[in-house]
Amino acid sequence: MTTEAGTAAVARALTKRYVKGVVALDQLDLDIRRASITALIGNNGSGKTTFLKILAGLLTPNSGSAQALGCDPATRTTWLRARLGYVSQSVELDPELTAGETLSLFATLYGLPRATCHAEVAGLAKSFALAEHLPRLVSTFSGGLRQRLHLALGVLHEPELLLLDEPTAALDPAGRSFVWQFLQRLRNEGRTIVVVSHDLTEVSHHCQAIALLHKGRLLTSGSPADVIAAHANWKLEVELAERVEQNTTRFQQVVSVPGVKSVSAHERRLVADFAERDASAVQRVAEAVLQQVARLNASVLGYRLHPPDLASAYFNLTGAAIEEPEQSANVESGKGADGGHRQGQESMV
C-alpha cells in the first residue's frame, strides 16, 4: 500500500488489540488529507489515541496497515522521525531545565542548523508567548505554560505531519484560541495536523475534516458541515415551571407531533429532537410541540431552538446521550458532551 497523492496518512483494516482482549481499533479505514486539520473525536476508549500512536510508530497494529507520509510508521526511520511530530496527552518535560535550555536541546536533537538555531528558538518562543519565560525552570511553570512548551517542542522541527493528543485540554480559553490559530497557520503552510479533541465546538470551527470513532470503528468522516448535515438535527429545549421525573411517560405524547423524533425530560427541562431538518419546517414543529406541552398542563417559562451541530450528530451516531444520564445535566448547563460552550450555536426564539 502506498499513500496516495493528497493523502498524508492512511489506515486500512487497522486492528489493534490490547492484552485481555480489549479491541482498541477494529478494521479501521481512514484517509487523512494533506494540508488539513483532521479531528479524531469519540468517546473515551474509542481508539483515538491508539490510532494516533500507531501513526506515530509508538504502537504496532495486530493486523491491517497504516502509512504516515508514505512510510510504515512502525519502521520509525530517521527520515520519518524528522518529518513527524507527536505531542502526547501527558506533558513530557524535564522540570530541572529551563524552557530555553529545553528548546535549545531539542533544536539540536532535531538537527536545526547551528547558525539559525538561536533565532528559530527565539521565534518559536515568541509565537508561543514563552519568550519571557525562557530563563525559568520548567518546575516553576503553571500547567498552561507547560502545555505550551510541550506543544512548542512538538512543532520545533516543523513536521510535515503533526499528531496532537488533546493539545488544548489543560489550557484556558486564551490558550486554546492561541493553539487553534497556530495550528491554522501550520495548515496554511501546507502541514497536515491530526488532533484528538473532545471539544466539539472547537472542532467544528477549526477543523477541515473529522473522523468519529466508536468502539474502534469509524462511524463517520468528512467535513464538519457534511457530518452535521447528514447526522445532526434541530432540538427544542423547553424550560418548564415544574420539576419532572426523569424518564416520565407524561411527555411521551410529544413524540406523536409530526417531525419530532424523540423526547427526554429531566428536572425542569424537556428536550425534543426533531427529525425535520428543513429550517422553515422546524418553526412549525416547534410551535406544535409547545402547543402539545401546553395541552399536557405544563407551564412553559421559556424555550430555545438549537440548530443542528456537531454535538447533536455525535450523540445521534454514538448514542451516548441516550446511554449517559449526565446528558440532561449537560443540556441544563448549556454545554455539549465535551464540556465546551455553545455560544453562537443556539438561537433564542
Next chain:
Amino acid sequence: MMANTMRILGALCWRTWLKTARRPVVLTFSFVQPIMWLLFFGFLFHRFDVGPALRGVRYLDFLLPGVCAMTVLFGASQSGIGLIRDLQTGFLQRVFDSPANPGVVLGGKLLADVVRLLAQAVVIGLLGLVMGTKLHFTLAGVVAALLALGLFATAFCSLSYLVAMKTGTPETMATFVHLVNMPLLFTSSALVPARQMPDWLAAISRVNPLTLAVDASRNALLLGEFASLGRALMLLGAVGTVLLAVAWTAAKELRREN
C-alpha cells in the same frame, strides 16, 4: 553528519552537567562520603602494615587511590537514577522520539558522568594531599590513573544505565546500588592489599574490576610503576565495551518500544 553527532553529544552532556549543578546537596554528599572514609579508615588503620611489597608506604597514602576509585564506583553505580527520572517524566521517551541515535543519547550522558566522576576523584585526591598523603605525582602517572578510573567509570555507568532502562524504578536502582557497591568494595584492594587477604578473598579480588582500577592508579601514583598498566587497561576496556554495548542495545530496544 559527524559534526551534528558531536553537537548532540555535547548538548546532552551539558544537560547532564546542568542537572548535576542544580542538585548541590547531592553533589556535596558525593564528596563528603569519600572524605569520611579517608578520615576514618585512614586514621583508624594508620598502624596497619600494607605488606612487604609496599614497605615504607603509610596506610593513608595506600588508601587514597582506593578512595578515589571508590568515589568513582559509588557515583557510577548511581548514575542511572537520572535515566529513571527521565523515564518517569517521559522526557527520555521524547528524546528517543527525535532522530538522534540512541547510542549518541546514551553517549552524551556517559561522557558527562565519566568526566564528572573523574573530576570528583581528582578533587578527592587533592583533598587527600591536603590531609598529608604523599603520592608520586608525574604526568604519566596521573594520565594512567585517569585512564584506569575512566574505563572503570564507563563500565559501571553503563551497568547502572542498563539496570535503570530495564527496571525503570528507583527502588530497584537502590537495591542494585547496595548489592553492587559494598561487595565490590570489600572484595577489592581499595582498602586492603590483596596479599593481606585470606586466599579465597584474594582470589575474588584478582577478578574484581575495582581491583584493576585501584591497582593501576595506585601503582602509577604511589610507586611510579606501569608494568601491569597495559593488562589492566585492556581488561577494564573489555568490561567497559561489553557493558556499554549491552546498555546501548537496551537503549535501542527502549526506543523501539517507546
